[in-house]
Amino acid sequence: MPSILCLIDDKHVPLYRVMWVSAVPHFCGAEDCLCEGLYEVRLEQDESVWAKREERDRLLEAIEHWQGGLDVDEEDWE
Numbered sequence: 001m002p003s004i005l006c007l008i009d010d011k012h013v014p015l016y017r018v019m020w021v022s023a024v025p026h027f028c029g030a031e032d033c034l035c036e037g038l039y040e041v042r043l044e045q046d047e048s049v050w051a052k053r054e055e056r057d058r059l060l061e062a063i064e065h066w067q068g069g070l071d072v073d074e075e076d077w078e
């Protein structure tokens with residue numbers, strides 16, 4: 001059964017909350033930036049989580065899989 005949750009930066013993020021996923025790693029030049037080299041995953045309500053490259057790749061795969069699986073019986077999703 002496909003999961004609608006994806007683990008990003010220690011958070012289980014529901015795929016349906018993802019608005020977009022960055023194609024390039026974050027860089028802003030700030031010395032104290034903790035997100036540099038990470039990929040921004042934008043969620044609803046102006047929230048963001050920061051994914052490592054592998055996490056982002058897994059997330060994209062999960063989203064594609066999830067969208068392709070819309071014919072899954074909804075009763076199996078609980």
Ligand SMILES: [Zn+2]
Nearest residue numbers: 028030033035
């Ligand atoms: Zn930054």
